[in-house]
Amino acid sequence: MVAFGKYLQRKQIEEWRGYYINYKMMKKKVKQYAEQIRGGSQHPRHVLKDFSRMLDTQIEKTVLFMLEQQGLLAGRLATLRETHDAVLEQPDISKIVELRESYRDVGRDLLQLLVFVELNAIGLRKILKKFDKRFGYRFADYYVKTRADHPYSQLQQVFKHVGVGAVVGAISRNLHELQEHEGSFYSIYDQPVLPLQDPVVEAIKTAVDKLTNSTSFLNFLAQHALIMQDDLQTPSEDTIDERTYHFNSLLLNLGNTFLYMVNTYIIVPTADDYSMSLGAAATVCGVVIGSMAVAQVFSSVYFSAWSNKSCFKPLVFSSIALFIGNLMYALAYDANSITLLLLGRLCCGLGSARAVNRRYISDCVPLRIRMQASAGFVSASALGMACGPALAGLLQIKFKIYKLTFNQSTLPGWVMAVAWLFYLVWLCISFKEPLRDTEEQEGSNPNETTSMTDREENSRAVEEGLRKPLLITSGLKLEDEDEEDCDESEESAEDSRRPANSFGDAYRLLTPSVKVQLLIYFMLKYAMEILLSESSVVTSYYFGWTTSSVAIFLACLGLTVLPINILVGSYISNMFEDRQILLTSEIIVFIGILFSFNLFVPYTVPQYVISGLVMFVAAEVLEGVNLSLLSRVMSSRLSKGTYNGGLLSTEAGTLARVVADATITLGGFLGRNHLLNATLLPSLVICIGSIVATCCTYNSLY
Incomplete structure (x- = not known):
């Protein structure tokens, strides 16, 4: 950790030194303002006006x-264009090579300019954060709102990068012409399916995307996993040894994710029938479905702690717990015991290893493929959600073997028990326990370890601003104070880098906007x-749907997950701000x-199907955007340890499921004719509350 002022001085280009934001001067001004206000010589309103003018x-x-x-870059490109036209008329290999290198030189200079923008963006974000922290104001919200949306805003020049895009396009197009057949082929506009693979252009595009918060389907989908990590780390700094990475272990980890989601939703179409066959009310299906989530509230914590030491053992325990839980679920029918049924689902919930699944990807997968692995985690969850009800719809058979009954109610338990048994065998044969950091250090030279740590500390801050949109609230992992103006002691600085040690510590790290986002989640x-848990009860009462019809409806809902994420990740999120999509999606969920x-x-089938589809799709869009924001603005201390950002989001979602399933069961006491309205009313109230909370914190969601 280094002071940002010193970091800025070290990274500045000497010839451009006078054009950087004077962070050190502004920091001293903030200190002077505090002394003047404290002494009564300056009114806070005058301070705000003076500080705004200075910014x-x-x-x-x-x-x-x-x-x-x-x-200047555009002028150089115009000059190169004249040479370019001459080379195209009379191709010469040596001149083409020379011209190509000249274009790359322009690209490297553009990349240097983007780093210049990055450093100034970080400085502006940090000084605004420092001002708010010192005075307790929300000045940053006001400043960004008034400057960013103004038609003559100079902040928009940094946000939009219109000129940069034109320069990137010129470099890319001209290099592409020179690349294909020594300058005698088509342009990028004629063959968009064959993009230019030039390292300089790719580096520039990556830098621009980071600054403008541009996204893609893969990136958007990966953010659903909320796998918190060090945003400053680049592939060249990756500490995970490629030789220790094991692809089969990653597949097994994703397989656990897929099977668990299948296990969660495979009983939804038949839970009401199973409850009635054991002498309980149909609405007890809420308790049956929700008991798995109740256990998951506790299992997420111990699995998260266990994953600090091992990944293999928790996965083995998870598989055994789920195997036993599904056996109990299947045997409850012949035992005529609703208690055994609930215990089986509780046991399944105790085997929820999603915390381990996330941790394996963040700690054991190389950075170059971590995004793909995170997207795989989300895809496996989505496919499991769709496959669970679809599989239940296929298990519409009935037979007996000795005293064991196999029907649509018990077959989900039997099938999943067999699946987890096969998975356990595959796990024991193929999974390779990843090498933990402590093990690596014990076997290495202490001097080498120290030097590696130093190199990581020195290089980790290189691309900070490029990895974050301008002015997001998470902050750079550098100390705010220089030696001559230190607000915090060394001990507190060290504490600021430690992971949270409890839910209380984690909660104190949450800003109001992050709390609102957890409420939205x-x-x-x-x-x-x-919608999902009461679907079988509601549709059988109003429409007389069979188990197969419910299964098809739920499977179709699950199959919308990936297409919706493609649409949002590739197009919508690049057209609108995340906070705009967030609020719009909440309103559509409300509708x-x-x-x-x-x-x-x-009540009609079209009303139920259309409203359910609108609600589910809007909620899915909302989840993606919400987690995308959370992954950027959560404290860096929540990127590691037991009580990390992934655990907090999992607990919030799991608690929501527990409360929802309890609501279904309680609503059943009013009768099946009142169940629908009784369960929708709390949803409506919570949705209105989240919309109001979003509006109150809207200006801080940048």
Whole structure:
């Protein structure tokens, strides 16, 4: 950890030194403002006005220099274009090679300019954060809102990068022409399916994407996993040895994710029939389904702690617990015991190893494929969610072997027990326990370990701003204070790098906007669980649907997950801000819930299907955008340890499922004719609360 002021000085280009934001001067001004307000010599309103004017001046200086440099780069490209045309008329290999290198030189200079923008963006974000922390104001919200949305905003020059995009396009197109057949082939516009694979252009595109928060389907899908990690780390700094990475172990980890989601949803279409066959009410299906989530609330914590030491043993325990739980679930029918049924589902919940699944990807998968692995985790969950009900719909047979009954109620338990048994055998044969950091260090030279640590500390801050959108609230992992102006002791600085040691510590690290996002996550999981868990009871009462019909409906809902994420990740998230998509999705969820009520007219299948589809799809969009925001703005201390960001989101979602399933069971006491409205009303209230909370923190969701 180094002071940001010193880091900024070290990374500045000497010739450009006068055009960087003067972070050190502004930091001293903040200290002076505090002393003046404390002494009564300055009114807070005058301080805000003076500080705003100073920031405007600093940003203007930086932006005008950036535009000047873009103009110089454009001039160089125009000159190269004249040479380029001459080379195309009379191709010469040596001239093509020389021209190509000249274009790459322009690209390298552009990359240097992007780093310049990055450093200034970090400095601006940090000084705003420091000002708010010192005075207790929400000045950053006001400043960004008033400057970013103004038609003459100079902040927009940094946000949009219009000029940069034009320069990137010119370099890319011209290099592509020179690449194909020595300058005599088509342009990038004629063959968009064959993109240019030039390392300089790729580096520039990556830098621009990081600064503008541009995203892709793969990146958007990977963020669903909320696998918290060090945002400063780059592939060249990856500490995971490629030789210790084991692909089969990753597949087994994803297999656990898939099977667990199948196990969760395979009983949904038949849980009401199973409950009635054991003498309970149909609405007890809420307790049957929710008991797995109740156990998961506790299992997530001990699995998260266990994953600090091992991944193999927790996965083995998970498989055994799920095997036993499914056996108990299947045997409850012949034992005529609702207690055994619930115990079986509780045992399945105790085997929830999703914390281990996330931890394996974040700690044991190389950075170059971590995004793909995270996307695989989310895809496995989505496919499991769709396959569970679909498989239940296929198990519509009945037979007996000795005293054991196999029917649509018990077959999900038997099938999953066999699946987990096969998985356990495959796990024991093929899984390779990853080498933990402590084991690596014990076998290495102490001097080498120290030097490696030093190299990591020195290089980790290189691409900070490029990895985050401008002015997000998570902050750079550098100390805010220089030696001459230190607000915190060495001990507190050390504490700021440690992971949270309890839920209390983790909660104290959450900003108001992050708390609102966790509330939104709770709301959407609650609404989705109500829709899915009571579907068999509601549809059989109103429409007389069979188990197969319910299974098809739920499977179709599950199959919308990946297409919706493709649409949002590839297009919508690049057209609108995350906070805009967030609020719009909440409003659509509200409309879907409102349209689902059975009030004055007879309830129809189109009303139920359309409202359910609208609610589910909007909630899925909301989940992706919400977790995308969370993964960027959560404290870096929540990227590691037992009580990490992934665990917090899992607990919020699991609690939502528990409360939703309890609501279904309690609503059953009012009768099946009132169940739908009784369960939708809490969903509506929570949704309204989340919309209000989002509006209250809207300006901080950047």
